[in-house]
Amino acid sequence: MMLSVAGVSVRYGPLAAVSDVDLRVDDGEVVALLGPSGCGKSTLLRAVAGLEPLTAGSVRWDGADLAGVPVHRRGFGLVFQDGQLFPHRDVAGNVAFGLRMAGVPRPRRDERVAELLDLVGLAGYGGRRVSQLSGGEAQRVALARALAPEPRLLLLDEPLSALDRALREHLAVDLARVLRVAGTSALVVTHDHDEAFTLADRVALMRAGRIRQVGAPAQVWAHPADPETAHFLGCSTVLPADRLHLFGDVPWHGDVGLRTSALRVAPDGVPARVLTTVHRRDHVLLSVAIDGLGNVDATAAITDQVAVGTTVSVRLNPEGVAPVG
Numbered sequence: 001m002m003l004s005v006a007g008v009s010v011r012y013g014p015l016a017a018v019s020d021v022d023l024r025v026d027d028g029e030v031v032a033l034l035g036p037s038g039c040g041k042s043t044l045l046r047a048v049a050g051l052e053p054l055t056a057g058s059v060r061w062d063g064a065d066l067a068g069v070p071v072h073r074r075g076f077g078l079v080f081q082d083g084q085l086f087p088h089r090d091v092a093g094n095v096a097f098g099l100r101m102a103g104v105p106r107p108r109r110d111e112r113v114a115e116l117l118d119l120v121g122l123a124g125y126g127g128r129r130v131s132q133l134s135g136g137e138a139q140r141v142a143l144a145r146a147l148a149p150e151p152r153l154l155l156l157d158e159p160l161s162a163l164d165r166a167l168r169e170h171l172a173v174d175l176a177r178v179l180r181v182a183g184t185s186a187l188v189v190t191h192d193h194d195e196a197f198t199l200a201d202r203v204a205l206m207r208a209g210r211i212r213q214v215g216a217p218a219q220v221w222a223h224p225a226d227p228e229t230a231h232f233l234g235c236s237t238v239l240p241a242d243r244l245h246l247f248g249d250v251p252w253h254g255d256v257g258l259r260t261s262a263l264r265v266a267p268d269g270v271p272a273r274v275l276t277t278v279h280r281r282d283h284v285l286l287s288v289a290i291d292g293l294g295n296v297d298a299t300a301a302i303t304d305q306v307a308v309g310t311t312v313s314v315r316l317n318p319e320g321v322a323p324v325g
């Protein structure tokens with residue numbers, strides 16, 4: 001039971017939105033398509049769903065080409081950013097929709113609806129009107145509705161991005177659990193790293209219509225394939241490793257990416273002149289000038305009381321350094 005995408009390209013007139021993409025989603029696997037806005041994530045997802053014609057390549061399920069198989073015959077479930085619930089049906093009516101279409105008899109339908117509402121944390125919500133749901137609840141209903149007919153693959157396009165940050169973080173953990181419990185294979189589009197890393201067994205990084213790197217979250221995070229990917233994954237600076245020798249011996253060769261956590265204000269380090277400070281939730285982000293390194297990011301503890309224009313001491317934290325390539 002496997003999705004395979006081979007050599008897929010999608011063009012909108014002169015624009016190559018997706019170019020020569022190869023991708024696999026194995027049985028029970030959750031793969032996240034992660035990339036900046038406009039890189040082609042949604043277009044690729046829509047092409048897999050059958051909503052977008054391919055310019056080249058193939059989308060196959062267990063080896064069988066899906067060209068010519070319409071969206072509703074592919075056996076895939078779809079969840080979009082805004083849920084797109086049926087406003088005139090109650091919660092149970094929404095979740096039951098696909099089951100009714102498939103001719104599932106009423107008692108089994110009711111049972112399955114209750115099971116799914118329980119799974120998404122909305123037990124007892126069946127009679128609620130859709131207009132009375134919060135954004136997070138509506139997305140849970142959309143997820144339950146998509147899972148109800150037991151799709152062989154779930155396609156989720158930015159399922160949490162309409163929600164505020166706290167709810168998104170919370171729901172991402174829930175969504176990861178629901179997908180694992182349901183055992184459904186899924187392809188999830190997101191531009192949010194944390195979301196991708198929370199949900200996915202593997203992350204496919206896209207840029208300008210192409211997949212640049214695929215791997216387990218920890219692996220992609222630790223070894224970005226190229227400088228652009230390193231920047232996208234939060235390395236503010238990419239430089240040759242030998243420039244870090246001013247901090248002592250370093251184990252890296254070639255280029256390395258520095259995350260903001262790579263340089264920290266700490267005693268007995270290298271002098272750094274503070275150019276700017278920005279308070280974040282649990283630390284202060286600094287831009288500092290270091291002789292031999294230039295202007296780079298660093299972090300300080302909130303209690304460090306670092307002032308612009310002063311010179312502080314910074315040390316290298318190896319966990320914030322990612323070898324590139």
Ligand SMILES: Nc1ncnc2c1ncn2[C@@H]1O[C@H](COP(=O)(O)OP(=O)(O)OP(=O)(O)O)[C@@H](O)[C@H]1O
Pocket residue numbers: 012015017035036037038039040041042043044191
């Ligand atoms: N129907 C369309 N007609 C023409 N161009 C389109 C169409 N849909 C998308 N595009 C263009 O194709 C490119 C890829 O768009 P796509 O929506 O796939 O990107 P994305 O990575 O999902 O972005 P976002 O995260 O902003 O949704 C963009 O340049 C976009 O403007």
